[in-house]
Amino acid sequence: xxxxxxxxxxxxxxxxxxxxxxxLISKHPKMASLRDDLxxxxxxxxxxxxxxxxxxxxxxxxxxxxxxxYGLIVRSKGLLRATLREIVHNNKPAASTLLRAQCExxxxxxxVEKFPDKMRNVFIGTKRTGNTVEAPNLLTQxxxxxxxxxxxxxxxxxxxxxxxxxxxxxTGSIQVxxxxxxxxxxxxxxxxxxGEAETCAKLLKVWTxxxxxxxxxxxxxxxxx
Numbered sequence: 001x002x003x004x005x006x007x008x009x010x011x012x013x014x015x016x017x018x019x020x021x022x023x024l025i026s027k028h029p030k031m032a033s034l035r036d037d038l039x040x041x042x043x044x045x046x047x048x049x050x051x052x053x054x055x056x057x058x059x060x061x062x063x064x065x066x067x068x069x070y071g072l073i074v075r076s077k078g079l080l081r082a083t084l085r086e087i088v089h090n091n092k093p094a095a096s097t098l099l100r101a102q103c104e105x106x107x108x109x110x111x112v113e114k115f116p117d118k119m120r121n122v123f124i125g126t127k128r129t130g131n132t133v134e135a136p137n138l139l140t141q142x143x144x145x146x147x148x149x150x151x152x153x154x155x156x157x158x159x160x161x162x163x164x165x166x167x168x169x170x171t172g173s174i175q176v177x178x179x180x181x182x183x184x185x186x187x188x189x190x191x192x193x194x195g196e197a198e199t200c201a202k203l204l205k206v207w208t209x210x211x212x213x214x215x216x217x218x219x220x221x222x223x224x225x
Contacts, residue, residue, distance in 0.1 A: 004054035008047055017042040020084050024201065027088055031201055038084070038201075041208050045077040048212055048219075056223045065222040068112070068123040069215055076105050076211050083204050087197050092190040095200050096162035103156050104138060106207050109214040110145035111136060116221055149210060155203060
């Protein structure tokens with residue numbers, strides 16, 4: 001236990017993750033105000049992971065809530081890193097799809113936070129015969145998350161339109177140059193339009209922060225049981 005608490009103190013931002021954030025800021029100077037928050041999100045995942053698996057866990061028991069949070073936390077950190085990388089590369093489909101996945105992570109923890117008795121349903125994630133365990137529909141989870149974080153469902157729907165083959169994504173590579181002259185520009189690949197990279201980065205920061213807060217809340221709840 002002491003070793004775990006000492007490990008918490010030693011957690012630092014890795015050079016790899018620092019470089020991704022720095023590259024993002026160098027390419028988009030208007031995002032400079034996000035630098036420290038993005039820096040802090042990476043080690044925040046590691047600290048929460050240690051708390052969930054090792055701290056306040058006599059006998060180092062592997063419980064369902066710890067396994068669920070472990071999977072979500074590791075996934076969240078990977079999505080954070082990958083989304084920032086794709087924003088740097090200006091890859092609109094990849095950034096949109098990854099950001100949408102982080103929104104789903106947030107929706108999952110918000111759902112368990114509101115309905116802790118449904119934690120096993122989220123963890124199992126399938127329907128079984130006999131002792132039925134029915135996973136809540138993903139859109140249902142997003143809907144409940146929207147009650148806590150207003151506007152989340154709207155943003156999720158927009159990202160879904162960009163992530164799937166839809167009229168929105170079909171025209172994602174076309175940009176209006178002059179509306180009056182009816183001039184448009186075709187890109188050889190779908191790229192983030194002016195302002196979209198900053199919007200993606202801001203949503204990623206906020207959603208990841210909310211995810212970590214709710215994941216911590218879930219862990220504290222089940223640790224008291």
